[in-house]
Amino acid sequence: MEKVKILSPTAILGYGFPVKSFEAGLEKKPDVIAVDAGSVDPGPYYLGAGKSFTQRAAVKRDLYYMLKACVELNIPLLIGTAGGAGGRVHLMEVVEIIKELAFENDLSFKMAVIDTEIDKEWLKDKVRQRKTKPLGNLPDLTIEEIEEAVRIVAQAGMEPFIKALKAGAQVIVAGRAFDPAVFAAYPVAHGFDVGLSLHLGKILECAAIATEPGSGSDCLMGELDREGFVVYPLNPERRATPLSVSAHSLYEKTSPFELHGPGGKLDLSQVNFQAVDDRTVRVTGTKFIKTPNYYLKIEGVKRVGFRAISIAGSRDPKFIENFQSIASGVKKRVEDNFPELAGKYYLNFIAYGINGVMGALEPENKLSHEIGIVMDVVAEDKNTAEQILSFTRSTMLHFGFPGRISTAGNLAFSFSPSDIPVGDVYNFSIHHLVEVEDPEKLFPIEHIEIGGRGGGKTY
Known part of the structure; x- marks a missing residue:
């Protein structure tokens, strides 16, 4: 041959x-x-x-x-x-x-x-x-x-x-x-x-x-x-x-x-x-x-928890301008409300239109006219993940910020129910x-x- x-x-x-x-x-x-x-x-x-x-x-x-x-x-x-x-x-x-x-x-x-x-x-x-x-x-x-x-x-x-x-x-x-x-x-x-x-x-x-x-x-x-x-x-x-x-x-x-x-x-x-x-x-x-x-x-992989997410959008320029401080404020409210769960959950916001792809490495400082937000919660169990996500979603929905005009809510949700249980989370260990x-x-x-x-x- x-x-x-x-x-x-x-x-x-x-x-x-x-x-x-x-x-x-x-x-x-x-x-x-x-x-x-x-x-x-x-x-x-x-x-x-x-x-x-x-x-x-x-x-x-x-x-x-x-x-x-x-x-x-x-x-x-x-x-x-x-x-x-x-x-x-x-x-x-x-x-x-x-x-x-x-x-x-x-x-x-x-x-x-x-x-x-x-x-x-x-x-x-x-x-x-x-x-x-x-x-x-x-x-x-x-x-x-x-x-x-x-x-x-x-x-x-x-x-x-x-x-x-x-x-x-x-x-x-x-x-x-x-x-x-x-x-x-x-x-x-x-x-x-x-x-x-x-x-x-x-x-x-x-x-x-x-x-x-x-x-x-x-x-x-x-x-x-x-x-x-x-x-x-x-x-x-x-x-x-x-x-x-x-x-x-x-x-x-x-x-x-x-x-x-x-x-x-x-x-x-x-x-x-x-x-x-x-x-x-x-x-x-x-x-x-x-x-x-x-x-x-x-x-090899190990299980690290359960994930739940919520997906929302905003095209309010003041909300977008203040998003980083809003996200920090929402995280602080969650910590204050659930002190007994400290260290038992992970909360992250992915903001598409700001730095959703590159995160801290994003070189562009231009703001989009609209953003998509993924609220991501990982906790030890399903109930804790959904509890933290529910409070996070409702807090961000009504969170105050400089120049806010709308009082009905800051976010637009494409899906009902807005909170989505994703399932078990694994890491490459x-x-x-x-x-x-x-x-x-x-x-x-x-x-x-x-x-x-x-x-x-x-x-």
């Missing part, structure tokens, strides 16, 4: 794609279909709550086309970070969807299920052995943080996918995984360069986002050879350019020349992006540098690296024979 063709249908499983683009990709006779199904971008809630941030029906729709294609073409399908966050509960939801589709469409194949949720006792031992270290400016991982965590996952690298491929699996679905790993596993298993394979995976992970105009809901094709790779969109309305592809190489990275991942890093300092035609880009020069020790990224001796051993693989309408069995 001198070339590998990889079809990336969509940026995240459930984001969708035009059927015509997907069919155009199938006409190129891909060797493998791969898709990343999640991210930490939507925040810690989904990992903690055990819920997917893409809807089940949308995931099933995307999988319908992918599963049928991989069976008809007799090629592998690799899925990483199942269910959006990659916990065991997320993984099993996607597994159940796959089983449903196999039964409904009489599809038969061998499936491997890779569990990436971490056992707390195993991780505690790693802390005691000083085999963990923080990412960024976080403190060292502690036994207490592990105990408080609701769910902990590790980002699997290529190795478990390669192991499952070599065992004969055609459909591989995994929990949390390093985004490029699902794309790089197949070519690396067939002897292709690790650096080029991972870099191609980095470009393919978000599908047509790496094109102009970019879209996470459209397909991208990658073709890898022994010296480099090319990428091109399947939709004639898009094109890959050196700018669009190189820009995506910078995506979600702290350095333009390095991309760290399980077991090593990509060296992009000598990479060349060259236009083959007006829709295709060729990439060469990527190198992979192994680290002396093999580290995996681990992610674990965002660390853990050293492992064997990159496969941590991730158990279950092999299942899917027999279409005839059922299946574990083997």
Whole structure:
């Protein structure tokens, strides 16, 4: 094999794609279909709550086309970070969807299920052995943080996918995984360069986002050879350019020349992006540098309370002009009214039109003619959160300020009821690296024979 063709249908499983683009990709006779199904971008809630941030029906729709294609073409399908966050509960939801589709469409194949949720006792031992270290400016991982965590996952690298491929699996679905790993596993298993394979995976992970105009809901094709790779969109309305592809190489990275991942890093300092035609880009020069020790990224969340919000607006120029002092005054009134709850709640105002996006970093001092206000309360329990929010909302509604004309109220509410219970709140409490001796051993693989309408069995 001198070339590998990889079809990336969509940026995240459930984001969708035009059927015509997907069919155009199938006409190129891909060797493998791969898709990343999640991210930490939507925040810690989904990992903690055990819920997917893409809807089940949308995931099933995307999988319908992918599963049928991989069976008809007799090629592998690799899925990483199942269910959006990659916990065991997320993984099993996607597994159940796959089983449903196999039964409904009489599809038969061998499936491997890779569990990436971490056992707390195993991780505690790693802390005691000083085999963990923080990412960024976080403190060292502690036994207490592990105990408080609701769910902990590790980002699997290529190795478990390669192991499952070599065992004969055609459909591989995994929990949390390093985004490029699902794309790089197949070519690396067939002897292709690790650096080029991972870099191609980095470009393919978000599908047509790496094109102009970019879209996470459209397909991208990658073709890898022994010296480099090319990428091109399947939709004639898009094109890959050196700018669009190189820009995506910078995506979600702290350095333009390095991309760290399980077991090593990509060296992009000598990479060349060259236009083959007006829709295709060729990439060469990527190198992979192994680290002396093999580290995996681990992610864990803990519950910190319950959130309730109220959304209001104002276009009173005097209210807007005095908003910061009004917000401070309302917070003081809440503190005075509920001294027994001191330290048991968090109250914040997000003012869109003033500094709702940038907060204290906002460089502009211009005031909008109208603002939107989100009153955000997090407390230990639902009743406390709603109690604080109700008092906050009513206090701001009637709070006095210099130049006030309206006595009926300061705020306009778009919704009734105005107070909205959001639900449990989670924080990322674990965002660390853990050293492992064997990159496969941590991730158990279950092999299942899917027999279409005839059922299946574990083997």
